[in-house]
Amino acid sequence: MSVLVVGSVAFDDIASPSGQVKGILGGAATYFSLAASFFTQVRVVAVVGDDFGPEQEKVFRAHNIDIRGLERAGGKTFRWGGTYADNLNEAKTDYTDLNVFEAFQPRIPKEYDDTDFLFLANIQPTLQADVKRHIRSVRLTGCDTMNYWINRTPTELAATLKLVDVLLINDTEAKMLAHETNLLRSANKVLAMGPQALVIKHGEYGATIFFREGAFGIGHHPFRAPALPIEEVKDPTGAGDSFAGGFMGYLASQEELNREVLKRALFYGSVMGSFAVEQFGTERLQSLTREEIEARFQVFRELTHLE
Amino acid sequence: MSVLVVGSVAFDDIASPSGQVKGILGGAATYFSLAASFFTQVRVVAVVGDDFGPEQEKVFRAHNIDIRGLERAGGKTFRWGGTYADNLNEAKTDYTDLNVFEAFQPRIPKEYDDTDFLFLANIQPTLQADVKRHIRSVRLTGCDTMNYWINRTPTELAATLKLVDVLLINDTEAKMLAHETNLLRSANKVLAMGPQALVIKHGEYGATIFFREGAFGIGHHPFRAPALPIEEVKDPTGAGDSFAGGFMGYLASQEELNREVLKRALFYGSVMGSFAVEQFGTERLQSLTREEIEARFQVFRELTHLE
Numbered sequence: 001m002s003v004l005v006v007g008s009v010a011f012d013d014i015a016s017p018s019g020q021v022k023g024i025l026g027g028a029a030t031y032f033s034l035a036a037s038f039f040t041q042v043r044v045v046a047v048v049g050d051d052f053g054p055e056q057e058k059v060f061r062a063h064n065i066d067i068r069g070l071e072r073a074g075g076k077t078f079r080w081g082g083t084y085a086d087n088l089n090e091a092k093t094d095y096t097d098l099n100v101f102e103a104f105q106p107r108i109p110k111e112y113d114d115t116d117f118l119f120l121a122n123i124q125p126t127l128q129a130d131v132k133r134h135i136r137s138v139r140l141t142g143c144d145t146m147n148y149w150i151n152r153t154p155t156e157l158a159a160t161l162k163l164v165d166v167l168l169i170n171d172t173e174a175k176m177l178a179h180e181t182n183l184l185r186s187a188n189k190v191l192a193m194g195p196q197a198l199v200i201k202h203g204e205y206g207a208t209i210f211f212r213e214g215a216f217g218i219g220h221h222p223f224r225a226p227a228l229p230i231e232e233v234k235d236p237t238g239a240g241d242s243f244a245g246g247f248m249g250y251l252a253s254q255e256e257l258n259r260e261v262l263k264r265a266l267f268y269g270s271v272m273g274s275f276a277v278e279q280f281g282t283e284r285l286q287s288l289t290r291e292e293i294e295a296r297f298q299v300f301r302e303l304t305h306l307e
Numbered sequence: 308m309s310v311l312v313v314g315s316v317a318f319d320d321i322a323s324p325s326g327q328v329k330g331i332l333g334g335a336a337t338y339f340s341l342a343a344s345f346f347t348q349v350r351v352v353a354v355v356g357d358d359f360g361p362e363q364e365k366v367f368r369a370h371n372i373d374i375r376g377l378e379r380a381g382g383k384t385f386r387w388g389g390t391y392a393d394n395l396n397e398a399k400t401d402y403t404d405l406n407v408f409e410a411f412q413p414r415i416p417k418e419y420d421d422t423d424f425l426f427l428a429n430i431q432p433t434l435q436a437d438v439k440r441h442i443r444s445v446r447l448t449g450c451d452t453m454n455y456w457i458n459r460t461p462t463e464l465a466a467t468l469k470l471v472d473v474l475l476i477n478d479t480e481a482k483m484l485a486h487e488t489n490l491l492r493s494a495n496k497v498l499a500m501g502p503q504a505l506v507i508k509h510g511e512y513g514a515t516i517f518f519r520e521g522a523f524g525i526g527h528h529p530f531r532a533p534a535l536p537i538e539e540v541k542d543p544t545g546a547g548d549s550f551a552g553g554f555m556g557y558l559a560s561q562e563e564l565n566r567e568v569l570k571r572a573l574f575y576g577s578v579m580g581s582f583a584v585e586q587f588g589t590e591r592l593q594s595l596t597r598e599e600i601e602a603r604f605q606v607f608r609e610l611t612h613l614e
């Protein structure tokens with residue numbers, strides 16, 4: 001099976017208590033692709049500028065990621081600069097230069113029309129909806145969003161949520177979207193907006209998946225995957241996108257989509273997020289092996305499993 | 308087996324988004340006792356004033372809690388008033404009237420000298436150490452503390468930590484105690500201060516137990532128990548003490564103390580904490596049955612267990 005991601009490719013300047021890096025390859029679609037590539041065939045739709053060259057291409061190609069959907073526009077690639085203080089949960093944005101990303105209109109190559117799994121990374125909700133409507137073959141659509149769209153384009157976002165199967169957001173975003181302070185009530189309200197399942201990411205505490213009654217099986221009990229306590233989080237950038245990549249990539253590798261598969265996907269998401277933060281940028285994802293992923297999956301299992 | 312708790316018995320005024328109550332029975336030793344009473348014989352050492360009467364006694368007696376160690380002093384019982392805003396994780400203290408608790412000197416009745424399990428609730432560290440030294444029969448000692456003692460009596464607290472087997476604190480307290488921002492590094496530093504195991508409570512995200520290398524079995528992998536996403540947290544007061552009661556009470560009910568038993572104890576702690584917050588004060592713990600506890604234990608298991 002294949003998974004298509006639509007989102008940003010960027011160059012990042014990042015500073016954290018562990019050090020700093022400049023102009024490294026980043027962007028939601030990049031983290032997602034690399035994480036998903038360990039499980040399935042990945043296709044990317046994104047836009048880059050003239051400064052995106054063979055060196056960057058090589059990172060995608062090394063993981064057999066299909067970048068025929070990577071549009072080259074005249075100008076500079078999206079650039080982001082962020083600083084993490086001791087509280088690594090939140091980045092202070094130093095600057096955002098949208099550059100070619102500002103006028104991004106996702107164009108889906110013909111060869112992508114048979115895509116099975118679709119992930120709409122964090123872009124303008126109407127663009128997300130357009131992509132979803134364009135690809136008719138999709139079995140399951142995952143979606144991300146952020147406070148910016150929740151606050152500024154609530155109507156457009158509501159329309160998009162009606163089209164997606166699984167929404168992946170964090171605690172703050174879920175509460176903001178539901179106008180609620182309680183997590184469970186937020187989850188129920190968000191599920192009523194459209195998605196069959198909702199993944200809420202809790203940062204260092206893992207993630208919970210909530211199901212609509214009857215979606216992907218019987219019952220409606222939520223399920224929680226832990227995150228690994230890590231000695232040194234070097235760079236939290238891309239943890240959520242890597243989570244999404246592990247989650248969607250694992251789903252795309254499976255024949256059947258049932259509760260048990262979604263639970264395992266949640267564990268794989270959490271595993272990929274935990275690797276991503278160990279090094280700056282995509283460094284750890286680039287060096288990773290499937291064996292290491294399976295070993296950590298077992299560690300995560302033991303972390304919460306009673307005999 | 309028996310578990311002895313030394314701590315506060317209080318009357319609380321509590322306000323939360325779900326309502327408010329005045330003069331209800333509270334205090335760490337009260338929550339702990341009720342939670343532990345579902346698993347084992349409980350003994351209490353605490354001090355109360357003239358305003359503590361048959362109505363309050365009945366709450367303890369209904370759960371076969373031994374209150375021969377409940378000292379009656381002339382004066383008023385400890386009173387605390389707190390308000391929870393929408394963020395239910397933290398109470399704003401409206402007032403603290405220590406009253407008879409101010410001069411509390413734990414006196415252990417002779418009949419308690421054969422106590423097997425000891426829990427030192429959040430009191431002055433030197434008093435905690437005195438109690439620990441007094442009871443020589445103890446198989447395992449659990450201990451709580453708070454930011455007040457961490458900041459004001461670090462030397463006394465360090466001495467106490469050398470005497471206890473399991474310390475139960477929350478994320479903020481662990482980081483404060485270790486002068487660290489990372490949870491895993493904090494855990495390792497705190498374990499180096501004395502305890503064989505450290506339970507860090509994450510509020511609505513559950514709790515993690517960290518082990519010293521070789522303590523209670525081989526290896527040193529941590530273990531995490533989830534918390535149940537709850538639709539309405541009415542009153543978080545006493546959640547941590549109820550957690551400790553479930554944890555210690557379950558340990559005291561077991562023949563052997565090994566990793567697997569400690570993991571199950573962590574689940575029972577999380578279960579008891581989740582019940583406590585469903586009603587104001589000790590109301591939910593008072594009405595609870597062992598069957599409800601076992602049913603929720605299974606829900607917690609399913610919440611994180613892959614097939």
